Amino acid sequence: MADQVSEQTTNRLSLYLRFLNDLDTNGVRTVSSKILAAQFGLNAALIRKDLSHFGDLGVRGVGYVVKDLRQRLRRILGLDRRLNVAIIGAGNLGFALADYPGFRQEGFRIVALFDTVRAKVGLSSRLGVRIHDIRDLKRVSRRVGITIAVIAVPTGAAQVVVNTVVDAGIKAVLNFAPGALRVPRDVKLKSVDLTVSLESLSFHLARGEGARA
Amino acid sequence: MADQVSEQTTNRLSLYLRFLNDLDTNGVRTVSSKILAAQFGLNAALIRKDLSHFGDLGVRGVGYVVKDLRQRLRRILGLDRRLNVAIIGAGNLGFALADYPGFRQEGFRIVALFDTVRAKVGLSSRLGVRIHDIRDLKRVSRRVGITIAVIAVPTGAAQVVVNTVVDAGIKAVLNFAPGALRVPRDVKLKSVDLTVSLESLSFHLARGEGARA
Numbered sequence: 001m002a003d004q005v006s007e008q009t010t011n012r013l014s015l016y017l018r019f020l021n022d023l024d025t026n027g028v029r030t031v032s033s034k035i036l037a038a039q040f041g042l043n044a045a046l047i048r049k050d051l052s053h054f055g056d057l058g059v060r061g062v063g064y065v066v067k068d069l070r071q072r073l074r075r076i077l078g079l080d081r082r083l084n085v086a087i088i089g090a091g092n093l094g095f096a097l098a099d100y101p102g103f104r105q106e107g108f109r110i111v112a113l114f115d116t117v118r119a120k121v122g123l124s125s126r127l128g129v130r131i132h133d134i135r136d137l138k139r140v141s142r143r144v145g146i147t148i149a150v151i152a153v154p155t156g157a158a159q160v161v162v163n164t165v166v167d168a169g170i171k172a173v174l175n176f177a178p179g180a181l182r183v184p185r186d187v188k189l190k191s192v193d194l195t196v197s198l199e200s201l202s203f204h205l206a207r208g209e210g211a212r213a
Numbered sequence: 214m215a216d217q218v219s220e221q222t223t224n225r226l227s228l229y230l231r232f233l234n235d236l237d238t239n240g241v242r243t244v245s246s247k248i249l250a251a252q253f254g255l256n257a258a259l260i261r262k263d264l265s266h267f268g269d270l271g272v273r274g275v276g277y278v279v280k281d282l283r284q285r286l287r288r289i290l291g292l293d294r295r296l297n298v299a300i301i302g303a304g305n306l307g308f309a310l311a312d313y314p315g316f317r318q319e320g321f322r323i324v325a326l327f328d329t330v331r332a333k334v335g336l337s338s339r340l341g342v343r344i345h346d347i348r349d350l351k352r353v354s355r356r357v358g359i360t361i362a363v364i365a366v367p368t369g370a371a372q373v374v375v376n377t378v379v380d381a382g383i384k385a386v387l388n389f390a391p392g393a394l395r396v397p398r399d400v401k402l403k404s405v406d407l408t409v410s411l412e413s414l415s416f417h418l419a420r421g422e423g424a425r426a
Contacts, residue, residue: 008221010416014409022393077412078419085411093313096306101368102391102408108415148414155314171421172414178315180235188417190410195315196227197405198298199290201361201385202321203223204401206291208384 009050013073015040016047020070021105032063074107083108084145086170088161089152090115090123090131093176097150098129111144134161138168151175162189222263226286228253229260233283234318245276287320296321297358299383301374302365303328303336303344306389310363311342324357347374351381364388375402 019039023031033051037044051057051064054076058064074080085103087094090113097103098110113131115121124130132140140146149165151158151173158177165173166187175181175191183189232252236244246264250257264270264277267289271277287293298316300307303326310316311323326344328334337343345353353359362378364371364386371390378386379400388394388404396402 007413010413011409014412078415083415092305093309096309100407102406103411106408108411147418148411172418174410174414188414190414192410194313195319196224197387197403198316198321198361199227200220200223201387201401201403202291202296205360205385
């Protein structure tokens with residue numbers, strides 16, 4: 001079952017979870033697939049299908065119990081476990097990611113920053129994430145257990161850094177450096193291309209101007 | 214035709230474009246939908262369908278001419294026009310985005326940073342993007358023409374900042390602050406949820422461990 005789950009499905013589960021967090025905070029007890037559909041501009045059947053991958057989560061005539069569905073989604077996404085994240089690269093992007101509120105809200109623990117620049121080692125981000133020497137990655141990972149490494153270094157340095165991460169035994173990598181990276185088969189790599197979002201806006205602007213012309 | 218194009222399709226067009234840039238740089242002249250499919254782990258029929266939305270771009274027996282397809286994709290995504298981007302919020306994230314190499318590679322021009330903190334006004338990012346007072350947004354936009362505003366401020370300040378952006382007549386907003394924002398109907402808003410990518414990794418880790426257990 002979980003094998004048939006696409007990346008697009010898990011991405012939608014994340015967005016459902018964020019909305020369920022809001023509903024729960026606001027004391028809402030149940031939610032229908034119709035309301036979820038309206039919130040995300042999707043059709044209700046797709047949402048029911050997404051959620052049915054993981055067993056029958058809905059209650060006929062009621063929809064979904066917010067607290068239950070939230071807990072189930074957290075478990076499905078693996079967020080009920082300790083997830084220690086290290087950020088590699090203590091530049092502007094690294095600091096921004098180290099203190100990004102969204103990560104902490106979902107339970108990710110940002111345990112360390114790493115950099116090659118000696119002068120930065122020992123300093124901390126505004127929220128107190130300490131910078132370590134990249135040469136200590138394996139040692140720190142053995143001590144605290146790093147689940148995910150986030151690559152926030154310039155493109156030219158990214159492959160060398162990823163090799164160091166792999167060598168330290170870390171099995172999941174989130175990459176923000178533009179360009180392709182190679183990892184062994186047993187390491188899961190996900191790259192974030194921030195330009196995609198800008199281009200989506202550009203597409204809509206171009207289309208909108210065409211319609212008005 | 215363009216009306217039926219989903220966000221997921223335009224996102225894929227962006228990724229195809231990035232790969233075509235690489236091929237073009239490396240002197241590759243033609244590419245088949247099969248090769249594109251292998252590169253992105255998609256099926257070739259989906260890729261042909263994505264590209265057929267915009268007219269017949271392929272040549273039977275040859276596939277796609279790299280330079281032509283690249284040019285067509287740039288036009289489809291609206292990248293053949295001047296796209297001036299302003300970053301609102303000169304913190305770590307704002308500076309990282311102002312100097313993010315991916316934006317410049319595709320032709321986006323980062324024309325200004327804006328902040329409320331007086332002491333920052335007049336300073337520049339490493340690549341020379343100057344920080345302006347947020348109160349001058351409308352004036353600067355009138356002078357240089359800002360096409361897209363990127364929101365890189367804390368969640369608590371985001372709605373006020375978006376209102377200022379809308380008031381300055383800017384019609385496209387890329388938001389990095391977690392949480393929902395309201396904009397008028399004629400303004401296109403896209404929010405980037407960085408936590409989605411971490412959760413996708415977490416999902417795969419949880420699944421992988423299950424399989425091994």
